[in-house]
Amino acid sequence: MNLGELGGFLFDQPLLTLTIAAILLAVTAGMVSAARPRVGQVMRNAAYLGLVAALLLTVAQLAGHNGRSEAALWLDRTRPAEIVGKETVIAMRADGHFWVEARLNGEPVDFLIDTGATYTGVSNRVARRVGLRPNEKDEGVLMDTANGTIVAQMASANSLRFGGIEANTLPVAIGPDGEVDTNVIGMNLLSQLASWRVEGSRLILVPKGR
Structure with a gap:
């Protein structure tokens, strides 16, 4: 898979893209924390927010496919x-x-x-x-x-x-x-x-x- 195909795949999978970006951000935050603690903390917080957002969107998506669930009724x-x-x-x-x-x-x-x-x-x-x-x-x-x-x-x-x-x-x-x-x-x-x-x-x- 070349870069163009990878980019197209990630574009079609926004939840996966968000999750990968949050994980990469968390790893980068750990690498820079020793030299720049404040920057590392900001990056780490942003990564956590990204992971939480991905989790919530995944739950909402699953609830939408399960039309009889209480979550689906609330969302619909x-x-x-x-x-x-x-x-x-x-x-x-x-x-x-x-x-x-x-x-x-x-x-x-x-x-x-x-x-x-x-x-x-x-x-x-x-x-x-x-x-x-x-x-x-x-x-x-x-x-x-x-x-x-x-x-x-x-x-x-x-x-x-x-x-x-x-x-x-x-x-x-x-x-x-x-x-x-x-x-x-x-x-x-x-x-x-x-x-x-x-x-x-x-x-x-x-x-x-x-």
């Missing part, structure tokens, strides 16, 4: 939807579900797209943050959740937007804190679309009139 944060032509595309997250970063009454809220939910729903904590208030004389509705049956209060959201999708005056169920851990977009919004479908690891939503 909820993202905004992507607009492709007339369609809104949501990528599947590492947990196998479709999550989207939306704007509820103008405030950012992470939602799970749940085709099994009748209503779009949020926790009471999120409702307070975005200015959702239960409808007057609302007696609540019974809803089945992962934590059992709860009594949710109904409110009306001025707007819910993500990608090319926007719903106005949308009924939203507000669940009690501690019993509702996940905000969901349910069928009362999805039924307003022209169509929606799943293609592989993508959820594709098509609004009406486009």
Whole structure:
């Protein structure tokens, strides 16, 4: 392998390159420490930081390949939807579900797209943050959740937007804190679309009139 091939190989392997550079720096630091202690200490500290950075990046890379690990779920944060032509595309997250970063009454809220939910729903904590208030004389509705049956209060959201999708005056169920851990977009919004479908690891939503 000539120098050109070696350089290309190292360029394609940034973690390996970082590790080798840190090790070489540590060796050099040991060689110069006797004559110039301060310079040697600075070089040694830089080498340690390089090795720690390489280790952390390696762990992150392994977690990313293991899609079901807790680290992968933490690293795979909820993202905004992507607009492709007339369609809104949501990528599947590492947990196998479709999550989207939306704007509820103008405030950012992470939602799970749940085709099994009748209503779009949020926790009471999120409702307070975005200015959702239960409808007057609302007696609540019974809803089945992962934590059992709860009594949710109904409110009306001025707007819910993500990608090319926007719903106005949308009924939203507000669940009690501690019993509702996940905000969901349910069928009362999805039924307003022209169509929606799943293609592989993508959820594709098509609004009406486009």
